[in-house]
Structure formats: structure tokens, C-alpha cells
Amino acid sequence: MTVKLKDDTSSDEEDVPLATTLKRNKRKLGELDEEDGGLKVVSDASSVKREDKDAIDSDEALSKVASPQKIAKKAKTIRKRSTEVDTKADKKTKRPAVKKTPKIPKREHSFELQNVDSEDGNKESSEDVAEFKWWEKENDDETVKWTTLKHNGVIFPPKYDPLPTHIKLYYDGNPVDLPPQAEEVVGFFAALLESDHAKNPVFQKNFFEDFLEVLKESGGTRNGVEVKKFELCDFSKIFDYFQLQKDQKKQLSPQEKKKLRQEKEEFEEPYKFCFLDGRKEQVGNFRIEPPGLFRGRGAHPKTGKLKRRVYPEDVVLNLDREATVPPPPEGHNWGEIRHDNTVQWLAMWRENISNSFKYVRFAANSSLKGMSDFKKFEKARQLKGYIGAVRKDYNKNLKSKVMLERQIAVACYFIDVFALRAGGEKADDEADTVGCCSLRYEHVTLKPPTTVIFDFLGKDSIRFYQEVEVEKQVFKNLTLFKKPPKKPGHELFDRLDPSILNKHLQNYMPGLTAKVFRTYNASKTMQDQLDLIPNEGTVAEKLLKYNAANRTVAILCNHQRTVTKGHAASVEKATARIEELEWQKIRLKRAIMQLDKIEVKRNPKYFAEVNDLVKEQEAAIHSRVIEKERDKYVKKFARENEKRKFDKEDPLPGSQLQEWMSKVDEMETGFKQELVSGNVTITNSDVEKLKSQVEKLEQRIENYTIQLKDKEDNSQVALGTSKINYIDPRLTVVFCKKYGVPLEKVFTKSLRDKFKWAVESADENWRF
Structure with a gap:
């Protein structure tokens, strides 16, 4: 019986970059929004307001619960203040109101992306967005965003496909024959039947009210059954049907799935790109949101309400005057055609949940989005030259005789020191989330002599809980702000709102708002943290330190997340993997001991760990390894047959499967003998090669151990938001260039495209 020593050091399973373990929220890059500081910006004076992404997010809501005490302790030690002075200020620019353009007749054909004339009208444009280095060009006119814009419109969700006639909603035990419009709404709820949403009374109430409204609009039930009470509705038959559909889809072979994916990509290809000033650039969310039930984040009062279907008549397209207007779906017309080159959207429509606008914008890697990011981070860098004056004034005004000045001073202190968002007014039908200016009496608890406890729901209904020490005068002012007759429900800053605060801040620097402070403090903190990292160790060790610096910023900005459901299983799997690698290393050392007795005497420490693995532990590892081998061959057999069937x-x-399994049986027998004798059957008698394999395994064990620690450390902190939206990307580029870390270990392909301007414009000596 021969048991081969398996050289697992050359496994085809590559070490996973630490950065990939950080992608937890899974939202598409193009959908990652930035904080608006509680302010809404008008982009079209005639009608258009900035969309409220948070209020109408179609993704399933993330249920996030704070881990307050742990986060608060770390947050106290993060701050370092900059004393750098940069007196250079940007010139203030004024943006004129946008005039609404008249409608124009619809043209018959959409343009071909491959044959779009360039501006001179003589040749086709082949310039790719990646080759356009806009950051090297000067553009003083911030009003005009583009000269020419051509695109193929948007993709609408497919029409509703009615359920089979035998699949019904049951009411009080009776089948209900519903019109298609009402049946579609019932299907939205049935699909979520076993989710937490469907068990939420508010979700149920809002859904049922909207369902009854649609049912009334479509003429009522067809068989006379009158639906009145939600409690008497049975959605189980529809839910079971949907589950069957899902299971059938899962059973498709990889080849069939690939074919469907290719067909989908071919259909979407014309909509993925547009031509902006003759350059081919990527479009972000080119699909119109499908109808469904609104989830919302946190305890949103509108959760469960129906997001109605959007039709071409609801959609406004934006392109240049000479562009061919894409044809709308048959039987429909576009709501309006505009030629507004002062905005950065291609299409828009109004959604019914919060009556706000949704937009089709350029992708995250487009030049216009890049310019926007660049200006945002440059504005934060510019604050370096003014932060000293801002801090000096708000510290002085903490004792002002004017109450408004005191409130502004405390608000500035909170925004600067504790990275609070500005906050804004909320309507009664919006989630009860607050920021600095909208804090209420009950959100701040005072513990003498100078301890303040914050406890409120911030953006996305994430709990902000921190117990912090404040300046003595700040504590006195808060006591004054909470003085009777104020009581729970009353505003803490009763004379202040974000517009007043931002108007005050713009006295220091053109364009300065409360929002800029979060970007500045996040980037400044990251710069300070990176300065503490020594340029030594492996790439994995450097990445661990980079993530620790990123985590410091995330804690500062209160970017929390719940421990994912699969976290415990993931940690257990990683721990088992490390244990198996340790076992492989010990087997190799046992083989060396059998081959070279002199080496054992000469270097006893090298072999000391051989006896660390007890027989029970080793038997458990054997069992796991054998089970994995069997599972591998079963899947291989099924995969090969699916491919053969497709071909x-x-x-x-x-x-064939029996032959593979017999090899596993031989391996299992060999492990049992090895467990009894303690000897390894040797097929490789080269001691030096065995030692080389041990070194490779030790490196892999170290890498996996570092990744496991990073996974544990990041389990309750979301690193992605701070890395993408708050930390100047040039800091990450500098870190990678200076410390010899491949950029792909930190930035995904999408982020490298998004921040191409940072990759190419920052060298290793650049500083925030």
C-alpha cells in the first residue's frame, strides 16, 4: 500500500486577496451613493430635484444592528488634527438655472454605436474612455457637461406573464380569479412569503391597501369572491409555484446558463454604452426599475407599498439636438425629449413611492463621474487651508452670547470631531433617521462631568451609539440646549438647520458644506494611519495593516454592518483549511524524519511540532479530506455528463465514477494505516524538495491565518463605503506604489476603472 505525499503547495486554488473578503454589501459600484448631508440640490430649475436614492432603493433592505460599545471605544482614539496651512482657495462658480427645452418629434431609428460620427463629421470615433485623460485637461466651465450625447435609450422590464390557470390566490379557502394587474401585485408578496418583510405588520398593511386599490382599478375579481381581510388570504400556492420555477432554473446545466447569459448580454449590448463628445463611454443603470414592493431601510413607514410599473410616457430622455431619438416600445411614446447639456443624466422618471426622480446616469468609470469624484476630493484637500480657522472660531463661539452662534459652534464641533452627518428635515412618511442638526432631546444623554451618549438612527437606519468625552464648554452648552421646558421630541438645535450651517461654513471657503468635513477627516485620518505603517513584511501583512487603517476610518464614519449569516460557517471553513495545511506540513516533516535521522538530531526545534497533532484530531482531518475527495469526484462526474449532454x-x-471512488478508498486505507503506525509512505526521497514544500506550506498557512484575522476584525465594520466614497483613492494608490502591493489586491477591476484618474495622477510621494 502506497500513500503519496500530496504536494498541496501548488494548489490551483489561489490565495484569495484580502480585499475580496471586504465586498459584503454586494451592491453594484454604479449604485453606491454618496451622502448628501441632508441637503437636496436642484439640477433643473424647472422641475428636477436630486433623486433620493435611500428612499426608493429597490434592493432588499439590509438589516443592520450596531455593535455600539465596541465601536465607540475605538472611535475615541482615532482623531488626529491637521495644522497644515494652504491659503489657496478655489474660485467660486455660479451655475445658472437650466431652461426647459421644448419637445421635438420622435425619429424612427436609433443610432449604431459602432458608427457614430465624430465632431468633425468626417471620421468614426474609436477613442475609448480609458484613453481620454480628462484630468490632464483644463475645463473652467463647470456648467456645460457635454457637447454631443448619443445613446439608445433604456431597457424596460418585461411584460407580466400571468400565472398558470390552476395557480390561484385563495381567500377564506376559495380560489380567487384575479385580473392580471392585481395578480402581478399578489405575486410580488407571494415571492417574499417566507422573508422577514412579509412578516412585518407595516409591510402587510401597506401591501394589502395598494393591492385592493389595484384590484378596484382593474374591475375587481372575475369570479365574484370579495377580498376584504389580509388574514384570510392564502398565498402558499403561488409561493410554491415560484419556488418550483427557481428550482428548475437552478437545475439548468452550466452550458444552458451560459447560453442564456450570452443572449441577455447580446440584447443589452446596445444600451450599455453611449457616445459622449464622440467618445464611447459606459452607461450605469440603463434598466428601468421593475415594479415590485418597496422594502426600504430600517423601520420605513412605506415598506410594502407598490412600486408601480414605469411606462415610456413617464420617461424623459436627454441627448443632443442632432442625435437620433431612440424608438420607444411599440404603441408608446416618450414622455419628453430634452437637450440639456448642463446635467449628467441620460434619462429620468418620477417614481410613486416618495414622488422623487430616478435617473439613468453614466457609469462609475465614466469621465464625468470621474471629474465629480476628483472635484469632491480636491474640495476636501482644500479644506486643509481653512480647518484651523474653522476650529478656532467654533471653539471661541462655544461661549457666544448669541444662542444661534452657540448652536452652530456645537454642531460644527460634532461634525468635525465625531463625523456626524448634517441631517435634514424628514417628512412624516419617511424613516425616522436623523443627523446633527435634526438631533432631538432623547438622542443625547448627558453624564457629568463631560460624558455624552449619542443614540439615534442615522442614514440607512443604522444605529449610531457612542459614549464620548467632550469639551467642558460643549457639555455646558448641551445642558443649556436641553433645559426645560424642552422634553423628548423637541429639537436639540432648535434654531439651526443644514442650510443655515452650510451658509455659515461658506464664509470660510467657497463651496464648503458639512459634507466636506467627513471626506476631509476620513482622508486625513487615512493619511495619518498610513504614515504609521512600516515598509516591511509580506504583501499579506501589509494588506492587513492597510485594512486596519481603513477600519479606523470606517469606525470614525460609523460604517457598520451586521455579522453576516454565513460568517460563522466561513470562519469555521477557513479554520479547518488552516488545520489541514498544518497536517500536510507535519506529514512532510515526518517524511523528512524517516529519511534523515541526523537532521532530526541537528535541528530538533524544526520537528518539535510533529507531536502537536493528537490522533483524534488527525483522524478528524482524515475524515474531512476523504469526504472532500468523494464530493469532488461526484461533482466532476455530474459536470462532465452535463457537458456531454449539451454536446x-x-x-x-x-x-468511471467507481474507478475514481476506488482511488479515494485506497487513500482512506492508507490514512488508517498511517494513523496506527505513525509512518508516512514515502514516494519522494529528496529531503531538500520536501523542505521546500514545507516552506511553501508555511507561507500559505501564514497567508490564510492573516486572512482569517482580517475576516474576524472586519465582521462588524463595512470597509467598502469609506474606501470608495470617503478616502481619497490617491491614498490607496500611493500605498500600493510605495509598499509594492499590487493594486488589484485592494481595488477591484471596477474600482481601478472608476479611479483611473487617481492611478495615473498620483506617485508614491503624493500626500493628501
Whole structure:
């Protein structure tokens, strides 16, 4: 019986970059929004307001619960203040109101992306967005965003496909024959039947009210059953049907799934790109949101309400005057055609949940989005030259005789020191989330002599809980702000709102708002943290320190998340993997001991760990390894047969699987003998090669151990938001260039495209 020592050091499973373990929220890059500081910006004076992404997010809401005490302790030690002075200020620019352009007749054909004339009208444009280095060009006119814009419109969700006639909603035990419009709404709820949303009374109430409204609009039930009470509705038949559909889709072979994916990509290809000033650039969210039930984040009062279907008549397209207007779906017309080159959207429509606008914008890697990011981070850098004056004034005004000045001073202190968002007014039908200016009496608890406890729901209904020490005068002012007759429900800053605060801040620097402070303090903190990292160790060790610096910023900005459901299983799997690598290393050392007795005497420490693995532990590892091998061959057999079926070839005979399994049986027998004798069957008698394999395994064990620690450390902190939206990307580029870390270990392909301007414009000596 021969048991081969498996050289697992050359496994085809590559070490996973630490950065990939940080992508937890899974939202698309193009959908990652930035904080608006509680302010709404008018982009079209005639009608258009900035969309409220948070109020109408179609993704399933993330249920996030704070881990307050742990976060608060770390947050106290993060701050370092900058004393750098930069007296250079940007010139203030004024943006004129946008005039609404008249409608124009619809043209018959959409343009071909491959054959769009360039500006001179003589040649086709082949310039790719990646080759346009806009950051090297000067553009003083911030009003005009583009000269020419051509695109193929948007993709609408497919029409509703009615359920089979035998699949019904049951009411009080009776089948209900619903019109298609009402049946579609019922299907939205049935699909979520076993989710937490469907168990939420507010979700149920809002859904049922909207369902009854749609049912009334479409003429009522067709068989006379009158639906009145939600409690008597049985959605189980529809839910079971949807589950069957899902299971059938999962059973498709990889080849069938690939074919469907290719067909989908071919259909979407014309909509993925547009031509902006003759350059081919990517479009972000080119699909119109499908109808469904609104989830919302946190305890949103509108959760469960129906997001109605959007039709072409609801959509406004934006392109240049000479562009061919894309044809709308048959039987429909576009709501309006505009030629507004002062905005950065291609299409828009109004949604019914919060009556706000949704937009089709350029992708995150587009030049216009890049310019916007660049200006945001440059504005934060510019604050370096003014932060000293701002801090000096708000500290002085903490004792002002004017109450408004005191409130502004305390608000500035909170925004600067504790990175609070500005906050804004909320309507009664919006989630009860607050920021600095909208803090209420009950959100701040005072513990003498100078301890303040914040406890409120911030953006996305994430709990902000911190117990912090404040300046003595700040504590006195808060006591004054909470003085009777104020009581729970009353505003803490009763004379202040974000517009007043931002108007005050703009006295220091053009364009300065409360929002800029979060970007500045996040980037400044990251710069300070990176300065503390020594340029030594492996790439994995450097990445661990980079993530620790990023985590410091995330804690400062209160970017929390719940421990994912699969976290415990993931940690257990990683721990088992490390244990198996340790076992492989010990087997190799046992083989060396059998081959070279002199080496054992000469270097006893090298072999000391051989006896660390007890027999029970080793038997458990053997069992796991054998189980994995069996599972591997079963899946391989199924995969090969699916491929052969797709290629119309004969399937593998069952004897092939039996042959593979017999090899596993031999391996299992060998492990049992090895466990009894303690000796390893040697097929490689080269001691030096065995030692080399041990070194490779030790490196892999170290990498996996570092990744596991990073996974644990980041389990309750979301690093992605701060890395993408708050930390100047040039800091990450500088870190990678200076410390010899591949950029792809930190930035995904999408982020490298998004921040191409940072990658190419910052060298290793750049500083925030």
C-alpha cells in the first residue's frame, strides 16, 4: 500500500486577496451613493430635484444592528488634527438655472454605436474612455457637461406573464380569479412569503391597501369572491409555484446558463454604452426599475407599498439636438425629449413611492463621474487651508452670547470631531433617521462631568451609539440646549438647520458644506494611519495593516454592518483549511524524519511540532479530506455528463465514477494505516524538495491565518463605503506604489476603472 505525499503547495486554488473578503454589501459600484448631508440640490430649475436614492432603493433592505460599545471605544482614539496651512482657495462658480427645452418629434431609428460620427463629421470615433485623460485637461466651465450625447435609450422590464390557470390566490379557502394587474401585485408578496418583510405588520398593511386599490382599478375579481381581510388570504400556492420555477432554473446545466447569459448580454449590448463628445463611454443603470414592493431601510413607514410599473410616457430622455431619438416600445411614446447639456443624466422618471426622480446616469468609470469624484476630493484637500480657522472660531463661539452662534459652534464641533452627518428635515412618511442638526432631546444623554451618549438612527437606519468625552464648554452648552421646558421630541438645535450651517461654513471657503468635513477627516485620518505603517513584511501583512487603517476610518464614519449569516460557517471553513495545511506540513516533516535521522538530531526545534497533532484530531482531518475527495469526484462526474449532454455525446459510464471512488478508498486505507503506525509512505526521497514544500506550506498557512484575522476584525465594520466614497483613492494608490502591493489586491477591476484618474495622477510621494 502506497500513500503519496500530496504536494498541496501548488494548489490551483489561489490565495484569495484580502480585499475580496471586504465586498459584503454586494451592491453594484454604479449604485453606491454618496451622502448628501441632508441637503437636496436642484439640477433643473424647472422641475428636477436630486433623486433620493435611500428612499426608493429597490434592493432588499439590509438589516443592520450596531455593535455600539465596541465601536465607540475605538472611535475615541482615532482623531488626529491637521495644522497644515494652504491659503489657496478655489474660485467660486455660479451655475445658472437650466431652461426647459421644448419637445421635438420622435425619429424612427436609433443610432449604431459602432458608427457614430465624430465632431468633425468626417471620421468614426474609436477613442475609448480609458484613453481620454480628462484630468490632464483644463475645463473652467463647470456648467456645460457635454457637447454631443448619443445613446439608445433604456431597457424596460418585461411584460407580466400571468400565472398558470390552476395557480390561484385563495381567500377564506376559495380560489380567487384575479385580473392580471392585481395578480402581478399578489405575486410580488407571494415571492417574499417566507422573508422577514412579509412578516412585518407595516409591510402587510401597506401591501394589502395598494393591492385592493389595484384590484378596484382593474374591475375587481372575475369570479365574484370579495377580498376584504389580509388574514384570510392564502398565498402558499403561488409561493410554491415560484419556488418550483427557481428550482428548475437552478437545475439548468452550466452550458444552458451560459447560453442564456450570452443572449441577455447580446440584447443589452446596445444600451450599455453611449457616445459622449464622440467618445464611447459606459452607461450605469440603463434598466428601468421593475415594479415590485418597496422594502426600504430600517423601520420605513412605506415598506410594502407598490412600486408601480414605469411606462415610456413617464420617461424623459436627454441627448443632443442632432442625435437620433431612440424608438420607444411599440404603441408608446416618450414622455419628453430634452437637450440639456448642463446635467449628467441620460434619462429620468418620477417614481410613486416618495414622488422623487430616478435617473439613468453614466457609469462609475465614466469621465464625468470621474471629474465629480476628483472635484469632491480636491474640495476636501482644500479644506486643509481653512480647518484651523474653522476650529478656532467654533471653539471661541462655544461661549457666544448669541444662542444661534452657540448652536452652530456645537454642531460644527460634532461634525468635525465625531463625523456626524448634517441631517435634514424628514417628512412624516419617511424613516425616522436623523443627523446633527435634526438631533432631538432623547438622542443625547448627558453624564457629568463631560460624558455624552449619542443614540439615534442615522442614514440607512443604522444605529449610531457612542459614549464620548467632550469639551467642558460643549457639555455646558448641551445642558443649556436641553433645559426645560424642552422634553423628548423637541429639537436639540432648535434654531439651526443644514442650510443655515452650510451658509455659515461658506464664509470660510467657497463651496464648503458639512459634507466636506467627513471626506476631509476620513482622508486625513487615512493619511495619518498610513504614515504609521512600516515598509516591511509580506504583501499579506501589509494588506492587513492597510485594512486596519481603513477600519479606523470606517469606525470614525460609523460604517457598520451586521455579522453576516454565513460568517460563522466561513470562519469555521477557513479554520479547518488552516488545520489541514498544518497536517500536510507535519506529514512532510515526518517524511523528512524517516529519511534523515541526523537532521532530526541537528535541528530538533524544526520537528518539535510533529507531536502537536493528537490522533483524534488527525483522524478528524482524515475524515474531512476523504469526504472532500468523494464530493469532488461526484461533482466532476455530474459536470462532465452535463457537458456531454449539451454536446450531444454519450454520458460517462458509471464505472468511471467507481474507478475514481476506488482511488479515494485506497487513500482512506492508507490514512488508517498511517494513523496506527505513525509512518508516512514515502514516494519522494529528496529531503531538500520536501523542505521546500514545507516552506511553501508555511507561507500559505501564514497567508490564510492573516486572512482569517482580517475576516474576524472586519465582521462588524463595512470597509467598502469609506474606501470608495470617503478616502481619497490617491491614498490607496500611493500605498500600493510605495509598499509594492499590487493594486488589484485592494481595488477591484471596477474600482481601478472608476479611479483611473487617481492611478495615473498620483506617485508614491503624493500626500493628501
